[in-house]
Amino acid sequence: MKPSRLGVIGVGIWGRNHARVLAGLADADLVGLYDPDEARAREIAGEHGCRAFASLPDLIERTEAVVVAAPTTHHHSVTLEALAAGNHVLVEKPIAFTLQEADEMIAAAGRADRVLAVGHLERFNPSIEALIETTNNPRFVEVHRLSPFSVRGLDVSVVLDLMIHDIDVLLRVVKSPLAEVRSVGVPVLSRAIDIANVRLRFENGCVANVTASRISLSKTRKIRIFEPDRYVSVNSQTQEIVAYRRTGPSPAPEELTAEAFGKLVERQNLSRPQEEPLQRELGRFLAAVRGEEKRVVPGEEGREALAVALRILDEMELREEIG
Numbered sequence: 272m273k274p275s276r277l278g279v280i281g282v283g284i285w286g287r288n289h290a291r292v293l294a295g296l297a298d299a300d301l302v303g304l305y306d307p308d309e310a311r312a313r314e315i316a317g318e319h320g321c322r323a324f325a326s327l328p329d330l331i332e333r334t335e336a337v338v339v340a341a342p343t344t345h346h347h348s349v350t351l352e353a354l355a356a357g358n359h360v361l362v363e364k365p366i367a368f369t370l371q372e373a374d375e376m377i378a379a380a381g382r383a384d385r386v387l388a389v390g391h392l393e394r395f396n397p398s399i400e401a402l403i404e405t406t407n408n409p410r411f412v413e414v415h416r417l418s419p420f421s422v423r424g425l426d427v428s429v430v431l432d433l434m435i436h437d438i439d440v441l442l443r444v445v446k447s448p449l450a451e452v453r454s455v456g457v458p459v460l461s462r463a464i465d466i467a468n469v470r471l472r473f474e475n476g477c478v479a480n481v482t483a484s485r486i487s488l489s490k491t492r493k494i495r496i497f498e499p500d501r502y503v504s505v506n507s508q509t510q511e512i513v514a515y516r517r518t519g520p521s522p523a524p525e526e527l528t529a530e531a532f533g534k535l536v537e538r539q540n541l542s543r544p545q546e547e548p549l550q551r552e553l554g555r556f557l558a559a560v561r562g563e564e565k566r567v568v569p570g571e572e573g574r575e576a577l578a579v580a581l582r583i584l585d586e587m588e589l590r591e592e593i594g
Contacts, residue, residue, distance in 0.1 A: 274300040275560050278334040280327065280349055281341035282306045282315045284421075285363060285390075289338045292549050294319035298557050305330045331356040336386075336560045338553075339363060342426045347372035350387070354379045359386040359560045361553070364439070365431050365580065366573035373577055377570040386559045389573030391439045395551040397543040398505050398512040402494065403443045405514070405541060411497040412441065412479040417487035420460055428456065428464035430580050434483035437494070438583075439568070439576040444496070447475035449579055452586045459486050469583050503541075514539040 275298060279290045282304050293299045303322035306312040312323035324330040331337060331352065336359040339349050346367050353360050360380070366389045367373040380387035393399045414437045451472040456464035466484040473479075492508040500517040518537045555566045 272298060272561075274298050275336055275557055276300045276302045276334045277557075278302050278324075278330045278337045279304045280306075280330070280337055280339050280353070281345075282308075282312055283340065283342075286338070286340035287315050288549055289340055289553070290315055290319050290321075292547070292553050293338070294321070296550070296553065296557065298561075299553070302334050303330055327352060328356075331358055334358055336360070336556070338390075340390075343368050343431065344426055347376060350376050351379050354383045354385055354387070357383065357385070359388075359556075361386075361388045361390060361556045361567075362573075363390040364392075364573065365389075365427070365435050365577045366570060367577065368427075370574065370578060370581065373570065373574040377574065380570060386556070386565075386567065387570040388556050388559065388567035389570060390552065391436065391568045391573065391576065392548050392552055393436045393440055393507060394443070394568055395548040395555070396507050396510060397546055397548075398507050398510040398541075399440055401512050401541045401543055402496070402503065402505050403440070406444050406496055406498070406503065408498050409445055409477050409496050410499065412444070412477065412481075413495045414441070414479065414481040415491050415493045416482070417484045417489070417491040419488065419490065420465075420486050425461045425463065428584060429467050429483050429485050430456065430464060430469075430583050431577075433485060434467060434469070434481060434583075435576050435580045437481055437483070438579045439572070440494070441471065441479055441481070442572075442575055442579070445473050445475065445477045445479070447473040447477060449582070450474045452579075452582055454583045454586045456584075456587045464584075464587065467583070467587070471579075510542065510545050512541040514541055 293301045301321045303324050304312050304316050305324045305327050316323035337353045339362040350360050350362050416433050453470040456467035459465040465486045469481045471479040494505040496503040503514045505512045516537045558564045559567050
């Protein structure tokens with residue numbers, strides 16, 4: 272099998288990660304990198320024995336697929352240029368800055384008959400895969416995604432930077448249209464919103480409470496899902512997933528002793544072998560490029576997550592105007 276010729280556009284923190292993984296994949300030939308910061312591009316290229324290109328056209332005329340890890344505000348223009356040059360594209364999340372941009376990117380990929388995948392990395396986390404595959408009837412969901420402050424991603428709010436991961440997961444788990452949004456967000460260290468809390472109500476009655484912060488002292492990645500007769504806890508950082516299931520009818524309150532409770536609840540470890548999500552994501556993107564499978568996050572699903580994120584931000588603005 273001949274390795275696919277790939278390039279990475281944008282070599283910030285995540286672009287560097289993409290270059291690292293691609294350089295180690297047998298079915299990928301990392302042709303080179305492009306970044307407006309030429310010194311940075313040369314540094315990362317030197318780490319992986321590839322070329323730092325002086326311009327975007329120089330890179331994309333030599334590749335058959337690219338990873339777009341540029342700032343969100345450039346996703347649209349860079350992706351369209353790469354598609355026009357005949358490249359398949361994996362664009363980091365969020366797919367774009369606006370829905371119109373996302374629509375134009377999806378349409379361009381369709382016209383070019385090229386793969387347009389979106390880097391919703393959590394979909395390739397084994398614990399999240401297990402959650403999506405085993406959840407049947409979620410009634411209440413609680414999510415915490417907290418990160419220490421970083422200069423990365425400050426071109427967008429924490430909703431588009433971090434919370435969008437969980438929005439994407441929720442859409443796959445709940446499988447119901449969104450009915451109502453209530454949200455609050457605060458810019459603390461940057462000019463954009465740095466911490467946000469959102470209450471999402473879906474048409475099937477499920478309610479999700481989601482908190483995202485990029486100004487925390489420590490990193491937290493937790494999802495808790497409550498279903499009739501079952502509770503599931505996920506730590507996507509450690510890739511652990513545990514379910515607690517009621518095994519029989521609940522006794523009367525006066526009969527519910529600690530011993531009875533222990534017999535009533537069964538603990539199930541649903542964790543799968545640990546794997547690096549980025550390696551899984553890029554491996555599946557390469558398979559899609561070869562036409563072998565389409566187990567990627569398509570542009571249409573990236574747009575769905577963006578639509579919810581923008582609705583959340585619109586609601587925040589409206590609340591601010593009213594308040």
